[in-house]
Amino acid sequence: MPEIFIDGHRYEFEGEHKVLQFIQDLGKEVPFFCYHPSMTAPANCRQCMVKAGQYMKSRETGEYEVDENGDRVIRWFPKLQTSCNLMAADGMVILTQETDEQVKRAQKDNLELILINHPLDCPICDQAGECPLQIQTYKYGPEGSRFEVKKVHKPKRVQLGPRVVLDAERCINCTRCTRFTQEISKTHQLTITSRGDKNYPTTAPGREFDDPYSLNTVDICPVGALTSADFRFKARVWEMNQTPSIDITNGKGTNIDLWTRDNLILRVTPRFNSEVNDHWMPDAGREAYKIFNENRISRPQQKLDGEKVLSSWNNAIATLGEQIEDTDNAKIVVIASPHASVEENYALSKYTNLLRLNAPVFTSHIEEGTGDGFLLSDDVAPNTNGCRLLGFKELDKSAISKEIQKAELVIILNDNLVDRSVVSADQLKDKFVAVFATNNSETAEIADLVIPITTAAEHAASYVNVDGRIQRTYRAKETKYTNRRIDLEMSEGRLDRYGTNFDNWVTEDNKIDCMPMWEIVNNLADAAGLDINFKDGREIMDEIASSVSNFSGVSFAAMDEQAGIQLSIKKETSTSK
Amino acid sequence: MAYEFTKEDLQEIETIKAKYPEVMPATLPTLWVAQRRFGHVEPEVQRLVAETLGLPEAHVHGVANFYTQYYKEKKGKHVLDVCTCLSCQLCGGYEILHHLEEKLGIKAGETTEDGTFTLNQVECLGACGYAPMLQVTNDKYVNHLTKEKADELVEKLKSGEELEYEQIKMPQHKNI
Numbered sequence: 001m002p003e004i005f006i007d008g009h010r011y012e013f014e015g016e017h018k019v020l021q022f023i024q025d026l027g028k029e030v031p032f033f034c035y036h037p038s039m040t041a042p043a044n045c046r047q048c049m050v051k052a053g054q055y056m057k058s059r060e061t062g063e064y065e066v067d068e069n070g071d072r073v074i075r076w077f078p079k080l081q082t083s084c085n086l087m088a089a090d091g092m093v094i095l096t097q098e099t100d101e102q103v104k105r106a107q108k109d110n111l112e113l114i115l116i117n118h119p120l121d122c123p124i125c126d127q128a129g130e131c132p133l134q135i136q137t138y139k140y141g142p143e144g145s146r147f148e149v150k151k152v153h154k155p156k157r158v159q160l161g162p163r164v165v166l167d168a169e170r171c172i173n174c175t176r177c178t179r180f181t182q183e184i185s186k187t188h189q190l191t192i193t194s195r196g197d198k199n200y201p202t203t204a205p206g207r208e209f210d211d212p213y214s215l216n217t218v219d220i221c222p223v224g225a226l227t228s229a230d231f232r233f234k235a236r237v238w239e240m241n242q243t244p245s246i247d248i249t250n251g252k253g254t255n256i257d258l259w260t261r262d263n264l265i266l267r268v269t270p271r272f273n274s275e276v277n278d279h280w281m282p283d284a285g286r287e288a289y290k291i292f293n294e295n296r297i298s299r300p301q302q303k304l305d306g307e308k309v310l311s312s313w314n315n316a317i318a319t320l321g322e323q324i325e326d327t328d329n330a331k332i333v334v335i336a337s338p339h340a341s342v343e344e345n346y347a348l349s350k351y352t353n354l355l356r357l358n359a360p361v362f363t364s365h366i367e368e369g370t371g372d373g374f375l376l377s378d379d380v381a382p383n384t385n386g387c388r389l390l391g392f393k394e395l396d397k398s399a400i401s402k403e404i405q406k407a408e409l410v411i412i413l414n415d416n417l418v419d420r421s422v423v424s425a426d427q428l429k430d431k432f433v434a435v436f437a438t439n440n441s442e443t444a445e446i447a448d449l450v451i452p453i454t455t456a457a458e459h460a461a462s463y464v465n466v467d468g469r470i471q472r473t474y475r476a477k478e479t480k481y482t483n484r485r486i487d488l489e490m491s492e493g494r495l496d497r498y499g500t501n502f503d504n505w506v507t508e509d510n511k512i513d514c515m516p517m518w519e520i521v522n523n524l525a526d527a528a529g530l531d532i533n534f535k536d537g538r539e540i541m542d543e544i545a546s547s548v549s550n551f552s553g554v555s556f557a558a559m560d561e562q563a564g565i566q567l568s569i570k571k572e573t574s575t576s577k
Numbered sequence: 578m579a580y581e582f583t584k585e586d587l588q589e590i591e592t593i594k595a596k597y598p599e600v601m602p603a604t605l606p607t608l609w610v611a612q613r614r615f616g617h618v619e620p621e622v623q624r625l626v627a628e629t630l631g632l633p634e635a636h637v638h639g640v641a642n643f644y645t646q647y648y649k650e651k652k653g654k655h656v657l658d659v660c661t662c663l664s665c666q667l668c669g670g671y672e673i674l675h676h677l678e679e680k681l682g683i684k685a686g687e688t689t690e691d692g693t694f695t696l697n698q699v700e701c702l703g704a705c706g707y708a709p710m711l712q713v714t715n716d717k718y719v720n721h722l723t724k725e726k727a728d729e730l731v732e733k734l735k736s737g738e739e740l741e742y743e744q745i746k747m748p749q750h751k752n753i
Contacts, residue, residue: 181635188633193642204627204634205620 002090005055007099013088020048020083023096030096031107031136033114033222034174035084038279039183043082045114045174047136049106051095052081064091080106097140104140111141117152117197118223119169127224129237133172152197160190160202161209163229163283164218168200171225177201177217184280185213185374201225212372215283219269230286231267235259241493243476244271246463247285248339248456250370251379253465254281255563258289258457258476260493263510265289265457265477273563276469282375292477295440297452298513308445316451317520320434321527323409323449327432329357333407335400336360336392337415338381340436341461342470342551343540344453344517345383345390347532348413348436351521354530361395361403362387362415363422377466382456385569386464389550397422407431413517414453418443436517452514454479459516460489461537462559468569470551472537472559480513580625586610590629600630604640608647617648646715653688653695655734658712661698664705673709673722674698680731693735707745720745 001012006023013022021037023030032048035041053076056065065073074093080103083094097104115137122128154168178190178201189209193202203209218226240259247254247268255273258265268289270281300316301308311319324332334352336345349360365381388394395403401423404410410433417423419442428446435447438455456463458479462472475482475490484490495503518534525532534540538556545554554565582590593606607630611622618626618641627637641647648656657677661670674685677696681689685698704710707720711727717740719730733740 178635182633189635191633191635191639193639195643202635202638204623204638207634 002088004088004090004092004094006094007096017088018084019050019052019081019086019088019092019094022088023083023094028096028098030083031132031140032084033132033136033172034176036176036179036220036279039176039179041085042175042179043085045172046082046110047107047114048083049080049103049110050083050086050097051100051103052077052083052086053093054089055091055093057091107140108142111137112145112147114172115141115145116147117169118172119151121170125170125224126227126232127170127221131224132222154198154200158202159229160226161211161214164209164214165227165229165232166201167225167227168202170223171200172223173199173201174222175201176220176222177226180213180217180220181211184216185211187211187213189214190217212283213280213375215286216270216280220279228267228286235261235266238494240266241476241491241496243457243474243491245456245473245476246382246465246471247281247288248291248382248463249285249288249380250282250375251377251381251384251466252276252375253382253463253467253469253471253564254285254375255471256281256285258292260457260476262507263477265292273471275564275566276465276467276471277375280375282372284376291439292455292457293510296455296512296514297437297440297444297450298480300452301444301450303448308450311449313515313523316449317523317527319449320411320451321524323432323434324355324357324528327409329355331406331408332357333403333410334358334360335410335412335415335417336362336387336390337413338362338364338379338384338387339416340414340453340517341383341456341459341463341473341537342386342390342544343459343461343537344413344436345387345392346540346544346548347518347521347534348411349390349392350532351525351530352411354525354532355528359393360413361393361400363395363397363400363417365415365420379466382465383463385466385468385567386462386470389464389468389567389569390544390548391550401427404428404431409434412436412443412447414438416441416443418446436520438514451520452512453520454512454514454516458482458512458514459537460556461516462541462554462556464567464569468567469564470554470559470567471564472541472556478511479515480511481515580611580615580622582611582614582625582629586614587629594630600632601636603630604632604637605644608637608641612647616654617651619650651688654693656695656697656714658697658699658702659685660700660702660704660708660710660712662701662705664701665709668708669722670709673711673724673727676724677727677731680728694731713740716740717742719743 003010003012020030030048034045053074056073056075058065067073097107156167158166160166181187181190189203189211190201192199215228218228240261243258245256245258247256254277255271257269257271259267268286272279300311302311364384366378367380368378370376370380371378404423404427408431410431412435414436418425425446433447434449435444436451436453437444444450456473457476460474462470464470478484541556544551559565589610590607594603597603607626608618611626612618615622623637623641624634627634659674681694683689683696685696688695702712704718709722710718710720712718720743
């Protein structure tokens with residue numbers, strides 16, 4: 001097998017590898033700015049320099065040549081090489097900054113050059129704290145600059161597009177953003193203009209950077225040149241907690257990170273998953289942070305004499321229990337939801353099954369024209385396939401209406417059926433409508449009983465995407481009834497570990513008075529004298545895995561380990577394009 | 578004003594495209610065709626070039642902005658690039674520049690009101706041996722400038738006379 005020697009250690013490799021990527025995969029480090037594993041390597045930042053050479057092999061014998069001391073003879077390449085586009089070869093010798101003074105010096109000098117025109121505005125720069133330039137200058141850079149003349153000034157605060165703001169002075173011209181529009185989103189909207197020390201990325205004159213994936217350029221920008229118009233100046237990176245999650249605004253199930261501070265989700269960034277979204281996510285999904293913060297239903301609500309009033313949990317549970325008891329089982333329709341997780345749907349169905357109610361039905365949420373063949377599908381619900389795999393009956397618009405017409409009690413799990421005009425408000429007029437919902441909506445507005453449930457940011461639960469991959473969320477945000485310090489599954493940020501009580505998580509109003517669906521089901525079952533006792537999503541998933549064959553082998557641990565599990569779904573049910 | 582290529586231009590662009598396996602390399606020569614036709618490659622002309630070649634606008638913009646020889650704004654009929662880099666400076670480049678500024682009544686970087694002349698101060702054009710010198714509209718060099726020679730040049734250009742290439746022989750070393 002071909003072998004390569006990095007910093008005196010021998011590694012074997014197979015296939016084609018770029019040296020930089022190979023070193024990174026080993027868990028070691030070489031600094032770089034312009035390289036990105038999903039894009040071409042133009043090697044224009046010159047930061048990833050290494051010393052490279054080749055052990056000499058004798059042509060006749062194929063043996064390594066040895067000098068008089070018995071050491072192998074190395075033929076060094078004439079100059080330092082950029083490791084990002086250097087292909088690993090058999091018998092190659094690489095020295096990185098760890099072992100070679102020349103490489104160390106080259107990287108340091110290169111950083112000094114890059115920093116010549118870079119403004120020192122880290123204290124007010126959004127990128128500070130997650131800035132490769134900042135980190136690498138700290139690790140490998142010079143102590144100071146010998147450049148004493150005025151820096152070049154370039155345009156600042158340029159609104160490149162509706163979502164992206166450019167600060168050209170901070171740009172180090174790595175061309176990651178332009179390569180993104182050329183190679184990944186293929187809109188070709190960005191280019192580098194001018195040359196020398198005056199160059200910076202921009203759009204063609206008079207054109208907007210309205211690429212539906214434009215915010216990815218903000219993520220990959222190794223400095224603070226491209227910033228998000230929405231997130232700008234909202235929070236420092238080190239104040240936030242980063243929690244893995246799944247995009248719930250589309251059926252594609254893009255892997256994301258939720259960034260929380262004081263129990264508010266402040267931004268959404270993509271998380272790498274080679275099976276689903278690689279390093280990217282659509283701009284549309286980034287708006288989702290608002291779903292978790294704004295317009296939430298906190299505390300159960302009940303309609304009394306046609307007016308909505310806040311109720312208590314006991315009252316709400318009792319009311320729903322009574323309604324179910326008082327209504328003829330045939331006249332109760334239970335509508336499960338592709339917008340709710342597998343666990344929530346399962347908990348509801350277990351309850352209705354034990355009560356011998358009609359099996360839950362659901363209707364998929366397709367918005368034609370949303371799909372783009374990349375990271376957006378026409379199916380805008382995160383868990384349509386989850387409902388199908390749980391064996392729920394899928395009804396279309398007219399069938400659902402017919403079901404509702406027959407019913408007196410309509411129980412809806414987190415699905416804004418009125419808002420997406422599956423049913424009209426008139427159709428629900430004379431019926432008792434109980435809604436489990438996360439956010440205020442027209443559907444919640446007309447409901448007689450609204451029970452607030454947790455969003456994907458507040459519970460750990462799984463969703464099956466359009467391609468049948470089951471992936472799970474983590475708790476990112478506290479509710480009134482959870483506590484970050486006690487709940488060991490919640491992520492801890494720097495301020496959680498080292499801050500005082502006053503640094504973080506102080507606004508009580510940001511905690512929503514809501515419960516996970518399964519806890520509500522526990523209470524409902526308790527009131528009805530049934531034996532249901534769900535502890536958390538992890539346990540429910542274990543139960544689903546053992547009782548529903550479609551989910552066999554699925555568990556939170558397995559999902560975490562394999563970044564989601566591919567379930568087998570019927571071809572025609574897949575709506576991904 | 579909408580810019581359009583003439584039939585001949587389009588034919589020329591087709592021949593240019595035929596030279597290359599891909600369209601992208603045709604950007605530079607096509608920009609030249611455009612600049613010859615319109616006298617500049619303003620953003621609208623860049624857009625026209627992009628549409629004609631079927632290339633992204635941003636790409637054409639980037640290429641046009643990289644090279645100083647493409648005029649990104651309207652210029653005079655004749656563009657005088659007066660070199661003031663080291664050799665020319667030592668031999669009186671600035672004197673020539675200021676003389677031309679006075680004569681044309683404009684500052685470096687400006688265009689005369691009648692749109693005949695644009696005066697630019699530029700860096701080395703690689704003719705240090707014939708300093709001081711200037712270049713006329715990306716084309717002919719006028720070498721060994723004196724104030725009189727500069728005046729003469731302006732009159733010549735005003736009258737619409739064709740400039741001729743100046744041939745300067747290399748100094749011959751006798752005692753090699």
